[in-house]
Amino acid sequence: MDISSNMKEIDAPPSASxxxxxxxxxxxxxxARGLSLDALATHCGVSRSMISLIERGESSPTAVVLEKLATGLGVSLASLFDAPAPAADPVARAADQPQWRDPHSGYLRRNVSPGGGSSPIQVVEVLFPPGARVAYETTAREPVVHQQVWVLDGVIDITLGDDHHHLETGDCLAMVLDRPMSYHNPSRKPTRYAVVIATLPSRN
Incomplete structure (x- = not known):
């Protein structure tokens, strides 16, 4: 299955919308969490001024900044791209799936799943450029976020805490988002992979 053509549509920064x-x-x-700008800034390690710019739509934040915000807010990164209300249609048409390019690494992600939080499972497709690297300062969050990375084409190196994984086409890695992690494409061609995210309540 070749879906790479759908991942080449955006060559510009994120749209205003x-x-x-x-x-x-x-x-x-x-x-919803009753957090002030100062409280969220302290909680997630992003400056108050940056959060204010993001909330006014006046900044194009990197994936690293958005991951910090997501961790501080207790959600997955993918959920920050959701529409404000649950999707009425259970089918997310390809043309309507939001695509976003990280201004730092150049990686392109597409939220495949219907948005709005109607399901605890989210599917994201990523096109990762040759040589690109992204490191997230992920920590344990509530509710617990599980993630699986399935390589569709190419190779990717993933570090999770002290664990290092080299994945090739067809390989799939399961993890819990509770430790710092990084992605690196060591090859000379783009890597495509799918990310399946499940948000589950704590067992406590």
Whole structure:
């Protein structure tokens, strides 16, 4: 199955509409948790001024910054791209699936699943450029977020805490997002992989 053509549509920074969607999601999630800008900044390690810019849709944050916000808000990174309301249609058409490019590494991600939080499972497709590297300062979050990375084409090196994994086409890695992690494409061609994310309540 070749889906790479769908991942080549965006060569520009995130559109204003997608920045606005991220802005509203961060505002709504922060309000739902009763957090001030200062409290969220302290909690996630992102400056108050940066969060304010993101919430006004005036910044194109990197994946690392968005992951810090997601961790601080107790959600997955993918959920920051969701529409504000659950999708009425259980089918997410390819043309409507939001795509976003990390301004730092250049990796391109597409939220495949219907948005709005209607399911605890999310599917994301990623096109990772040759030589690119992204490191996340992930920590344990509540609720617990499980993730599996399935390599569709190419290779990817993933470090999770002290564990190192080299994945090739067809390989799949299961993990819990509770430790610092990094992705690196050591090859000279793009790598495509799917990420399946499940958010589960704590057993406590």
């Amino acid at each position: 997608l920045n606005d969607r991220i802005a509203q999601r961060v505002r709504d999630l922060r309000a």
